[in-house]
Amino acid sequence: MSRLSSKIITIVYFRQTVSVVLLIMTMAMLSSCSSDSKCQFKAIFNFGDSNSDTGGFAAAFPPQLGPFGMTYFKKPVGRATDGRVITDFLAQALGLPFISPYLQSIGSDFRHGANYATSASTVLLPNTSLFVSGTSPFSLGIQLNQMREFKAKVNEYYHSGNRKGSKLPSPDIFGKSLYTLYIGQNDFTSYLGSVGIKELRQYLLQVISQIAYTVKELYALGGRTFLVLNLAPVGCYPALLAQTPHNSLYLDKFGCLIFANKAVVIYNNMLKKALTQTRRDLADASVIYVDTHAVLLELFQHPTSHGLKYGTKACCGHGGGIYNFDPQVYCGNTKVINGTNVTASACKDPENYVSWDGVHATEAANKLTTLAILNGSYSHPSFPLHKFCHLQPIG
Secondary structure, X not given: OOHHHHOOOOOOEEOOEEOOHHHHHHHHHHOOOOOOOOEOOOEEEEEEOOOOOOOHHHHHOOOOOXXXXXXXXXXXXXXXXXXOOHHHHHHHHOOOOOOOEXXXXXXXXXXXXXXXXXXXXXXXXXXXXXXXXXXXXXXXXHHHHHHHHHHHHHHHHHHHOOOOOOOOOOHHXXXXXXXXXXXXXXXHHHHOOOOOHHHHHHHHHHHHHHHHHHHHHHHHOOOOEEEEEOOOOHHHOHHHHHHOOOOHHHEOOOOOEHHHHHHHHHHHHHHHHHHHHHHHHOOOOEEEEEOHHHHHHHHHHOHHHHOOOEEEEEOOEOOXXXXXXXXXXXXXXXXXXXXXXXXXXXXXXXHHEEEOOOOOEOHHHHHHHHHHHHHOOOXXXXXXXXXXXXXXXXX
């Protein structure tokens, strides 16, 4: 029995929140359903950044090298982690294949949805006055346009009558799909600490307004079920901790940056409020605010309570120390520093870490986060997916 499984027999509460450990017990019951059970959702359409990218950025800007994908795929496959991301786990739980990246031209199968997420994507358009270089050209607005084009092509192809061997869905798929949005981190971190709280709040309101607008536009395309994931506690990210000058007064008792996580809470509260209004506007739709922040914060603060060992230390990095992150040499890269070849290599036990590369979660953390999403207890309003599908084991 694993360390995590052995904890299931005990009910644990942290800050009046049910421990993520208990979600394993829930999934054990749900996964006992037969593999041929049907699900209300026939596809997933995902919009996001590197946290849910399944190969979009790698398809647009190949190749991806380094130890990415090592845990599950045994090779780099366009994920910014050591294995599967939340999008992958959701697909598995719903009994669907991994969702193909929209930008991947070879080997893609879109019969069960498409993933528009690309690493470094932002919510706001790159040509905005608030744009910071280094982000992806595939902003949320571009991803929405790609979705519009996809639906138009599906309709056109379907009515052409030549559908033999098609890797496209039928036009009715859009009303039978789960729409997930996991984006905003790059907008947030680009301006964190560079402007005052008033300016930051106004900027974040623009970001949130665009997310709410996108949900309404996807509704117009036929979508009726939306999961909008909130912002993770970036103040616990090893990359931010390593690059932000600070002393102990700037850190909470768990070693996370206080100012950054307070700003995250402001953003998440505004997002929740905006989605509440969107829910009122779209009375026949399910617009769900997913509090992945609470799950990840729990993992960063109490990793050992969930079968992990390290919270604010990166698995793949360089420099060792409490963060194992060096901004001069990113995960998988080699660089000459002070006349010496230095490589940011991966640890041998990523299953013990919350953070993969200082920014993105490990497969282990992504799995625990997905279990929380499936359970529904971290969603507002509560949205337990087992009421709509006989969930499959995610392994």
